[in-house]
Amino acid sequence: MKKLNYLIAFSLLVVLSILIHNCTGTGETANIEEAAKKVYVKPGSYDELYAFMSGGFNGQLSVYGLPSGRLLKNISVFSQNPETGYGYSEETKNMLMTSYGFIPWDDAHHPVLSKTNGEQDGRWIFINGNNTPRVARIDLRNFETEEIIEIPNSAGNHGSPFLTENTEYVVASTRFSIPVPNKDVSINSYKENFKGTISFISVDKNGDMNLAFQILVPGLDYDLAHAGVGPSHGWAFFTTYNSEQANSLLEINASQNDKDFIAAVNWKKAEEYLKAGKGKIVQTEFYNNEFNESTHSAISKKMNSVVVLNPKECPGLIYYIPTPKSPHGVDVDPSGEYIVAGGKLATVIPVHSFSKMMKAIEGKKFDGEFDGIPILKYEEVIAGEVQNPGLGPLHTEFDGNGYAYTSAFLSSEIVKWKLGTWEVVDRVPTYYSIGHLMIPGGDSRKPYGKYAIALNKITKDRYLPTGPELAQSAQLYDISGNKMKLLLDFPTIGEPHYAQAIPAEILMKNSNKIYQIEKNKNPYAVKSEKETRVERKGNEVHIYLSATRSHFKPDNIEGIKVGDKVYWHVTNLEQDWDIPHGFTVKGLNNSELLVMPGQTKTIVWTPLKSGIYPFYCTDFCSALHQEMQGYVRVSEA
Ligand code: CUK
């Protein structure tokens, strides 16, 4: 019966959402002229904000200007990129090493900017790889991936990477529970054998990530996370679903229970338990890959163990807060008091109170336990419920002026409501089926609060069709007034799960990372044209090549044999910071190289036939760019 009710309810939701899609007209589009003025950035001017949009299944992170929606860059993170040589060059290949070998792809969902005192500081941006659980750190001085850490004992790194108030930790939860350590068991032994993990990756002042510890949690599906700030500093919150602990989510196994949980984790307490020696060392294999600034090379470190805390031996470490049906998003407001949940199947938006939660914990207001973890009483923790929040409320961001904005997936809208009174004050349609939304700084203590972006799952009729695979879609809304107004649609690269944005001036102050040839410690660098040369070591040939406007040196190379392993070590000797050179040679079978001023990059080429092979610069660098070329002669072995 329960099953049937559920099915009927869900079908109704789907039908309703289709109806809503078809009925909404243009909605709250601002007056066209007014909207155009607000997003028009006149030629020669900079945008107001940088936006970072997740590339979803393309494994990258793209950079846009706001409010114009102009695409500025695609940062290579988890995917090889032949455009720059990322993941192909000898210096960057190690970045993509994992305990499963070299994996040049992942599914990237959530970019999150580093914070100090809960405010964006513009140092780094982190993003998760879902599939081979990984977290990457991108340096915002040069917009390049600097570190990738793999997460062991995890599967589907979805609740990640969310940051504590001062970027002390990147927190990450596993979407799938699996045996820990992983082993060959029957899938329907989920209840006995499957476990979840919540990982805390420490970040030091240079940005170096280390897997500090993991917490072993009951077998559930963990979804999203948000760390506390201000009064709730020291806590992190994670949504969970599948409290039925079903190993098949076909039909409705996993959505029978009225409430799932938000897991509230006291990470300060975890630190105390670790100090007291409560952590167990668990053997496991994972990689920590880091870019070395002086050699311009990624170094891959294989790690062998992790410290694990078991909540059963650490009372007070975790509490479960009951939260309606399959909660998805969890978001903490800028004051640190309210913990807002989204629930795909929920009919209200439950808002929990941190101070009430602390009182309930003190007063032991428990409603039993789940697998050894105390369940708090819903009524003791709830601050309020937003009624009529749209269908399928998912994610909430804040404007810093007392309002919250929640994306509603099924009814495809943004719903604006007031913190404290919980009343809905405005709603606008999105086209279509919004997942996350983003307000610049809207997940921080200091939201920028002028714009909201809808990150939509379905594009349908918004752009010129480009085959069955339509451009993915983002929409920019003006939220500076009482009423939200749609200003602009712009396409994104890959599925834009989540995004971040930061005032341009903060980043422009910080973006100063340039390579200086004097400091170049790459063993294959040449410091001047005098040092360029060709060296043979058995079957290996090392070509030390320099690039400056507008020639390579040497530019005529002989003595290469078919089957040699030829290393092209290209050093860019430019003094101007914004003159990269490109390099390719005919038949190079993987990618080109892009080399920044002062930098050395290496690519390997194995010629298979004798003959003459031209090489040239691929990146326009001067009026004589076309003349930047050379020849290499390959002879029979
Ligand atoms: S999300 Cu990743 S499946 Cu709501 Cu953060 Cu879309």
Ligand code: CUA
């Ligand atoms: Cu160097 Cu074009």
